[in-house]
Amino acid sequence: xxxxxxxxxxxxxxxxxxxxxxxxxxxxxxxxxxxxxxxxxxxxxxxxxxxxxxxxxxxxxxxxxxxxxxxxxxxxxxxxxxxxxxxxxxxxxxxxxxxxxxxxxxxxxxxxxxxxxxxxxxxxxxxxxxxxxxxxxxxxxxxxxxxxxxxxxxxxxxxxxxxxxxxxxxxxxxxxxxxxxxxxxxxxxxxxxxxxxxxxxxxxxxxxxxxxxxxxxxxxxxxxxxxxxxxxxxxxxxxxxxxxxxxxxxxxx
Numbered sequence: 001x002x003x004x005x006x007x008x009x010x011x012x013x014x015x016x017x018x019x020x021x022x023x024x025x026x027x028x029x030x031x032x033x034x035x036x037x038x039x040x041x042x043x044x045x046x047x048x049x050x051x052x053x054x055x056x057x058x059x060x061x062x063x064x065x066x067x068x069x070x071x072x073x074x075x076x077x078x079x080x081x082x083x084x085x086x087x088x089x090x091x092x093x094x095x096x097x098x099x100x101x102x103x104x105x106x107x108x109x110x111x112x113x114x115x116x117x118x119x120x121x122x123x124x125x126x127x128x129x130x131x132x133x134x135x136x137x138x139x140x141x142x143x144x145x146x147x148x149x150x151x152x153x154x155x156x157x158x159x160x161x162x163x164x165x166x167x168x169x170x171x172x173x174x175x176x177x178x179x180x181x182x183x184x185x186x187x188x189x190x191x192x193x194x195x196x197x198x199x200x201x202x203x204x205x206x207x208x209x210x211x212x213x214x215x216x217x218x219x220x221x222x223x224x225x226x227x228x229x230x231x232x233x234x235x236x237x238x239x240x241x242x243x244x245x246x247x248x249x250x251x252x253x
Contacts, residue, residue, distance in 0.1 A: 008080065016188055017181075020214040035063075066116050081131070082118065082132070087136065088109060106150050114161055135158055175232045181237075183240055190204045220238055
């Protein structure tokens with residue numbers, strides 16, 4: 001088994017759950033590699049973590065660009081943990097009028113992006129002797145809801161990718177963990193989904209006293225990653241108390 005400071009790669013680390021997870025893994029003793037497209041944000045986060053006494057490196061990366069992912073992986077000396085967090089939703093239209101471009105982009109980021117990074121880093125994760133692959137999916141990957149078919153399809157794809165990978169690599173020293181959050185209020189998720197429409201984004205959380213935060217999900221990821229090596233958290237669904245299902249939410253209006 002590789003000794004020394006474990007290295008954790010976090011994709012989509014520029015904001016939200018990715019940034020919170022990077023902070024949590026850094027506090028847990030990992031050298032975090034912050035991978036995202038927005039150079040200014042990940043460099044600021046890396047500086048914050050280093051100033052706090054942690055180890056962090058910022059690397060610009062678009063997970064949908066396979067050549068870039070392969071180059072990124074080749075530049076790492078080791079990798080013990082991969083958190084596939086990069087993803088997101090676009091649009092909330094019914095199947096009849098959904099934008100195929102939104103669907104294609106969601107599949108590219110949420111599924112193909114996970115495939116790229118996992119394939120590229122699996123040899124290093126295996127060589128570590130105690131590797132962990134985390135796939136951040138969503139409760140959308142486990143139950144459909146109206147207006148969400150494109151995102152639901154993409155997250156179902158990511159869920160099945162994780163499930164199949166676990167079957168295929170059993171017997172190797174690599175765990176596959178899926179964390180599937182429900183309603184999480186971050187600064188960008190809903191706004192991005194509605195193409196910058198802040199009013200529509202606000203309605204998603206209207207009347208919900210305490211949706212999950214990025215830190216809630218990050219705490220869960222760090223807990224799963226730091227279990228003893230023989231313990232695999234196959235699947236953990238995480239929702240706020242106010243959310244009983246994807247379509248049943250208590251709102252105090």
